[in-house]
Amino acid sequence: MSYFVPIFLFLGIIVLISAVFIVKQQTAAIIERFGKFTSVRNSGIQLKIPLIDKVAGRVNLRIQQLDVIVETKTKDDVFVRLKISVQFQVVKSNVYDAFYKLEDPQNQITSYVFDVVRSEVPKMKLDDVFERKDDIAIAVKSELNQSMTDYGYDIIKTLVTDIDPDQQVKIAMNRINASEREKVAAEYEAEAERIKIVAKARAEAESKRLQGQGIADQRREIARGLEESVEVLNNVGINSQEASALIVVTQHYDTLQSIGEETNSNLILLPNSPQAGSDMLNNMIASFVASNQIGEEMKKRNEQLGLKTPKKKDKPKPESGYDDDFDDDLSSL
Template sequence: MYLLIPLAFFGIIIFFSAFFIVKQQTAVAIERFGKFHSIRNSGLQLKIPIIDRIAGKLSLKIQQLDVIVETKTLDDVFVKLKISVQYVVIKTKVYDAFYKLEYPHEQITSYVFDVVRAEVPKMKLDDVFVKKDDIAIAVKSELQDAMLEYGFDIIKTLVTDIDPDQQVKHAMNRINASEREKIAAQFEGDAARILIVEKAKAEAESKRLQGQGIADQRREIARGLEESVEVLNKVGINSQEASALIVVTQHYDTLQAIGEETNSNLILLPNSPQAGSDMLNNMVASFTASNQIGEAMKKQNKKKDGDDK
């Protein structure tokens, strides 16, 4: 009677140990007497107690392995590349993945090192950044062929980081900064040149308008003088006397304008009472002499032209 209780308890343990549960996206390898027996997938599973045992489990989810490889480029720059490998166990090849390869991470890492150190030394540092996708494709191609035999499928490989030597990064930053400063200086020079050109154009336009204004002013003055002479001629004053009279009138107008300035220190010499009369007589005599000289020169030129013919 006392022996039945332990036996019953032992039997219950044996019974429940025959059942086990496999989680979703997981595969379990069952061995019988140390030899592979079967692969069990997700769900409630049954095994023979004591005879069968769970040898191990494999995840069927996509996994990622990050590998950091240090190598040298064609232009002798040491650089570290971070390669991310996404892989998965093929459901139909769980046996190969479990029994053929004991350490898949180390195997994948070895292939990544081999490919990267074969490809990167062929490139210059700038090309490594530009052609990182080519490096990733080369790594995937090599891994796909090698790991398929062991039951692993390579989903994707990515070059997620390129880290040159610290001194090289400082040099690259200085080059970039110098290039940007050069571009900024060019833009500033262009802006300054545009300002100078526009300022010169504005000054030229101002001078043109100023000259045009002076020409218009002189044209109007000449027209006014012409009209004044015509009016004086009508009352019996000849052109020489009219011109002299206009000049004397402008002289007295100038004196009047200067006299109206309270703070003016200008003194005109000579400024005697008979100065206006003397000025008028001198100018009439000067205009008359000038006309006589002009008439004489015209007669002389006509006579010369007659002798030449």
């Protein structure tokens, strides 16, 4: 008999160990007795009848997530892939239903997601799918709650985490977007160019206005100078016609002098009519005659004042720039 004592002790320890089991946090254990449901055990140290009761399974009470990828067609015949994330949880009071009524709850949820998405998305265009993805998620959650509650599952949240159209559609959408942005950029560039043109036109108008004002002032001063010159010439016995001819020739030679000062100038002056050369010669002769008259008048005035007339060799040139001998020759004409 002494030999059986250790054996009985060993068997007792094995039976005691098999009667004790541990259930983890957020987990429920299903106990069956001869294949029949007996109870649900929660987290902690639990006891069961050895060789009679057994742990048939364990149910996870934490929130789980299932990602479902659904490919379907939109209203405008564009194929698109949607990724639906479903967060669900076993109701603690319905562990029996969750364990015994559904063999594979994830496949069941997947089937419902496919059914809802493929009934909602074909009603929308591609742009609406992106804009109304929350409506799709709400529809999926509503359908799943109605179906999965009877099996002991609670749908916490559904999310449309990705919308992926066909690759060619994405390329076309990017091209459309790029074209729209180029159009906007072109409009802004055109507006900027218009502003530049308007500003430049205003600046040119202001410049021309000031330039015209300056020319008007210049011509006014020239007119005053001509008036004074004619008046001086009239005082010495030169009529207005001869004075005008003298002034014209003087301006003509001043112009030629200013043109001659330009070293890189290629300008050639030609008469613009057959009578131009004759008119120019007549004007020159008239100016020379007027110059001679001015010289004679100055001589007479000097003699009246008692001034000595310089000799021929010492006689300075008159201010008009012409020699008296040359004037004498012209007067003989």
